[in-house]
Amino acid sequence: QRHKFWETQPVGQFKDLRDASLSEGPIEPPTPISEVKQEPYNLPNLYEWVTCDLSSADTCAEVYNLLSNNYVEDDENMFRFNYSKEFLQWALHPPGYYKTWHIGVRVKSSKKLVAFITGIPARMRVRSEIVSMAEVNFLCVHKKLRSKRLAPVMIKEVTRRVHLENIWQAAYTAGVVLPTPITSCQYWHRSLNPKKLIDVGFSRLGPRMTMSRTLKLYKLPDSPVTPGFRKMELRDVPAVTRLLRAYLLQFVVAPDFDELDVEHWILPKEEVVDSYVVESPEDHEITDFCSFYTLPSSILGHPTHSILKAAYSYYNVATKTPLVQLMNDALIAAKQKDFDVFNALDVMHNETFLKELKYGPGDGKLHYYLYNYRLKQILRPSELGLVLL
Ligand SMILES: CCCCCCCCCCCCCC(=O)CSCCNC(=O)CCNC(=O)[C@H](O)C(C)(C)COP(=O)(O)OP(=O)(O)OC[C@H]1O[C@@H](n2cnc3c(N)ncnc32)[C@H](O)[C@@H]1OP(=O)(O)O
Numbered sequence: 001q002r003h004k005f006w007e008t009q010p011v012g013q014f015k016d017l018r019d020a021s022l023s024e025g026p027i028e029p030p031t032p033i034s035e036v037k038q039e040p041y042n043l044p045n046l047y048e049w050v051t052c053d054l055s056s057a058d059t060c061a062e063v064y065n066l067l068s069n070n071y072v073e074d075d076e077n078m079f080r081f082n083y084s085k086e087f088l089q090w091a092l093h094p095p096g097y098y099k100t101w102h103i104g105v106r107v108k109s110s111k112k113l114v115a116f117i118t119g120i121p122a123r124m125r126v127r128s129e130i131v132s133m134a135e136v137n138f139l140c141v142h143k144k145l146r147s148k149r150l151a152p153v154m155i156k157e158v159t160r161r162v163h164l165e166n167i168w169q170a171a172y173t174a175g176v177v178l179p180t181p182i183t184s185c186q187y188w189h190r191s192l193n194p195k196k197l198i199d200v201g202f203s204r205l206g207p208r209m210t211m212s213r214t215l216k217l218y219k220l221p222d223s224p225v226t227p228g229f230r231k232m233e234l235r236d237v238p239a240v241t242r243l244l245r246a247y248l249l250q251f252v253v254a255p256d257f258d259e260l261d262v263e264h265w266i267l268p269k270e271e272v273v274d275s276y277v278v279e280s281p282e283d284h285e286i287t288d289f290c291s292f293y294t295l296p297s298s299i300l301g302h303p304t305h306s307i308l309k310a311a312y313s314y315y316n317v318a319t320k321t322p323l324v325q326l327m328n329d330a331l332i333a334a335k336q337k338d339f340d341v342f343n344a345l346d347v348m349h350n351e352t353f354l355k356e357l358k359y360g361p362g363d364g365k366l367h368y369y370l371y372n373y374r375l376k377q378i379l380r381p382s383e384l385g386l387v388l389l
């Protein structure tokens with residue numbers, strides 16, 4: 001199919017896939033900042049660019065409402081992601097962020113926010129290369145303005161603003177297939193509240209299964225079983241950083257986190273991100289950690305249920321505790337916090353525990369992309385060490 005916009009972009013093109021002569025690395029060289037377009041791209045007349053300051057409660061509320069009503073829905077329109085305001089501030093204010101990369105489009109007359117796209121800076125490792133990238137996310141055009149080719153303008157504008165900071169690569173995910181995924185991952189879901197998932201129509205009672213038999217199947221202990229399993233604290237940041245950096249080295253693409261990054265991305269934040277460490281009772285060494293983030297979804301058109309409370313597996317490292325036991329404790333911790341479902345992608349070592357812990361495969365796929373960086377061949381999900389929000 002024709003990708004009229006994406007065919008113009010420095011991304012792996014489908015026709016290149018069989019051309020083994022193409023080398024791995026940047027597709028286009030950087031250009032001098034003076035040659036980067038200095039002024040914003042043209043929008044259709046009725047609209048204007050705005051930089052969204054997420055530290056402003058009013059602007060954050062406008063962004064929240066736009067996404068809450070117009071962001072990603074599953075193919076059956078059963079759910080729509082409902083990122084919270086606190087989550088958006090966390091996701092968009094990492095160390096070194098640029099306010100100018102939080103880009104909105106308003107209607108000139110009414111000042112209504114009708115489109116949004118964001119970038120955050122990230123130091124990424126691709127094989128043995130450390131590459132400064134933008135992580136692009138939260139691309140959203142109001143439902144009433146779809147199919148007007150606004151998305152390519154949003155993408156070109158965030159690209160321009162990233163170029164102005166002398167960054168030439170990006171990473172992003174999408175549920176849609178675009179030129180060209182570096183890998184395609186599968187979502188897996190572990191029921192924590194099977195009755196609610198059946199009520200909303202996501203799950204169905206298995207054949208020869210009663211509701212009570214189903215509840216029993218997914219029942220978990222009341223508290224984590226691993227000795228020394230506790231909430232992560234600020235004092236654990238150095239140890240968790242060491243564990244995570246060593247663990248991520250085995251993957252082809254992974255973030256190059258330092259202690260400041262770990263403090264921002266992994267330290268627990270109420271209703272945003274939860275993380276636990278295993279502190280060995282003998283020598284108080286931190287041997288393992290697990291983490292998950294909170295991303296609720298609106299349940300569309302249900303008479304009694306309006307919100308699905310979903311936890312998403314984030315970064316997990318097990319060096320002494322079996323990974324399956326660590327991840328079962330994560331399930332137990334999430335159930336204690338009243339989550340309805342625990343979701344995980346088949347990235348990193350996740351496929352080693354999914355079936356044993358009673359995850360079921362989802363029907364959606366998540367494709368990962370790099371902008372202006374070619375990989376010689378597509379990766380297996382287990383070669384990917386990156387989770388985007
Ligand atoms: C060096 C720095 C570089 C930084 C930039 C890096 C790249 C960052 C790239 C962005 C990464 C975002 C990651 C992210 O946020 C996570 S993926 C979530 C994207 N958002 C949603 O799905 C929300 C609901 N949908 C919408 O708001 C609209 O449908 C959107 C805005 C998605 C498209 O609006 P529309 O009104 O439905 O469509 P037109 O305006 O008429 O435009 C059609 C063109 O847009 C292409 N399209 C459609 N969906 C796309 C998607 N998810 N990524 C990229 N491209 C996408 C499509 O292929 C076509 O191009 P083609 O003709 O070539 O095929």
Ligand SMILES: CCOC(=O)c1cnc2ccc(OC)cc2c1SCCC#N
Pocket residue numbers: 072073074075079080081175187188189197202297308310341343344362364
């Ligand atoms: C019960 C299992 O499904 C989800 O948790 C869920 C929730 N909200 C969504 C909103 C938009 C959406 O659009 C793709 C999917 C979901 C999904 S399934 C894929 C995410 C995961 N895991």
